[in-house]
Amino acid sequence: MVINWYPGHMAKARRLIEENIKIIDVVIELLDARIPLSSSNPMISKMIGQKPSVLVLNKADLADTAVLEKWIAYYRQQGRIVIALDSKGGKGIKSMVTEVRKLAAPKLEHWQKRGLKTRSVRTMILGIPNVGKSTLINKLSRSSVARTADKPGETKGKQWVRIANQLDLLDTPGVLWPKLENQICAYRLAATGAISDTVFDMQDVVTKLISELSVHYPQKLCDRYKLDMLSGTPQDIIEHIGRKRGCIVSGNLIDLEKTYKLILKEYREGKIGEISLDRVEDFPIKGKI
Ligand code: G4P
Numbered sequence: 001m002v003i004n005w006y007p008g009h010m011a012k013a014r015r016l017i018e019e020n021i022k023i024i025d026v027v028i029e030l031l032d033a034r035i036p037l038s039s040s041n042p043m044i045s046k047m048i049g050q051k052p053s054v055l056v057l058n059k060a061d062l063a064d065t066a067v068l069e070k071w072i073a074y075y076r077q078q079g080r081i082v083i084a085l086d087s088k089g090g091k092g093i094k095s096m097v098t099e100v101r102k103l104a105a106p107k108l109e110h111w112q113k114r115g116l117k118t119r120s121v122r123t124m125i126l127g128i129p130n131v132g133k134s135t136l137i138n139k140l141s142r143s144s145v146a147r148t149a150d151k152p153g154e155t156k157g158k159q160w161v162r163i164a165n166q167l168d169l170l171d172t173p174g175v176l177w178p179k180l181e182n183q184i185c186a187y188r189l190a191a192t193g194a195i196s197d198t199v200f201d202m203q204d205v206v207t208k209l210i211s212e213l214s215v216h217y218p219q220k221l222c223d224r225y226k227l228d229m230l231s232g233t234p235q236d237i238i239e240h241i242g243r244k245r246g247c248i249v250s251g252n253l254i255d256l257e258k259t260y261k262l263i264l265k266e267y268r269e270g271k272i273g274e275i276s277l278d279r280v281e282d283f284p285i286k287g288k289i
Contacts, residue, residue: 010177017047017174020124020158024170026052026103028096030127030136033057033084034064035192035278036071038185039128041176047126052103053081056096058132060084064217067276074280087136097140097164108166122160124170130194133173137161140169188277193268206260209267210234212277220273224266238263 021027027048032039036057055075060068068084075082081099085092104121111119125133140163160168178194180186190200191209211234213221218230225241232240242248242259249255266272 013175021047024124025107025121026100026123028054028125030056030058030131032131033060033068034062034276035188037278038188041178044126044176054099055080055082057084058087061086062270064274064276067279070280087132087139120166120168122168126174128178128194202260206263207234210237217275224272
């Protein structure tokens with residue numbers, strides 16, 4: 001089944017970002033550390049344009065460290081400022097704020113020279129759904145100095161969170177939907193939970209996931225589901241897992257639906273281990289960046 005999903009409010013969301021970004025000094029672009037390529041949207045780069053930006057690889061706690069290191073090197077080579085982050089646990093937040101501050105420094109200096117000492121640098125978070133934007137905003141809000149009121153005039157109706165001295169974060173993130181033209185990316189987005197479960201075929205996604213895991217992470221799969229070895233097709237492995245985990249219906253048949261759900265849930269929660277799906281080596285087959 002081909003995954004095809006274009007929510008109607010996409011154009012509106014895009015317009016909203018374009019409007020907000022005008023008043024932003026530094027952009028925080030969030031990607032899913034497990035699938036940086038699949039969770040990116042080329043439109044975001046266009047919208048950021050020449051503005052300084054920090055690329056945040058979020059959910060780093062769920063990603064394979066070795067693969068993540070390669071991604072960090074890859075983006076740094078492209079001149080990007082990259083931070084690996086665990087928004088839920090908070091690891092990496094300080095480094096991220098430091099990087100944003102560094103990018104903001106020239107503006108602050110410039111304003112100071114002109115006597116505008118009270119002006120703060122404004123930042124906003126952009127990313128696809130489920131990448132962790134709200135989690136990050138909440139984390140920053142909780143550790144923030146204060147929630148600032150509307151800045152009258154130019155930013156009417158907007159709420160800002162002061163995340164450091166002279167550094168404000170717009171509390172509404174910019175949401176953009178991923179491009180689903182590439183079916184490998186689409187399946188990986190589905191596997192990680194970035195696209196709604198109602199628009200993809202679960203059997204298809206779980207079969208592809210198991211197929212990839214059995215190539216790149218066979219030991220993790222065996223350990224999690226207490227399998228002696230991986231044999232047969234991905235469907236055989238799924239059935240084996242179903243049996244091991246007691247997903248059985250009358251007639252001693254495997255409850256496949258339940259097994260698919262279980263695997264997907266456990267993968268998303270990181271219970272199978274730290275696993276990355278996008279690899280730097282995938283780049284030529286995607287042609288996505
Ligand atoms: P969004 O605003 O970009 O749509 O994403 P949101 O913050 O709602 O996060 C989506 C899910 O990802 C949430 O899980 C959230 O807890 C989880 N998440 C966000 N950042 C991280 C991270 O760095 N590491 C890990 N492991 N998880 C992260 P959920 O199951 O939908 O909600 P909850 O039960 O965790 O609250």
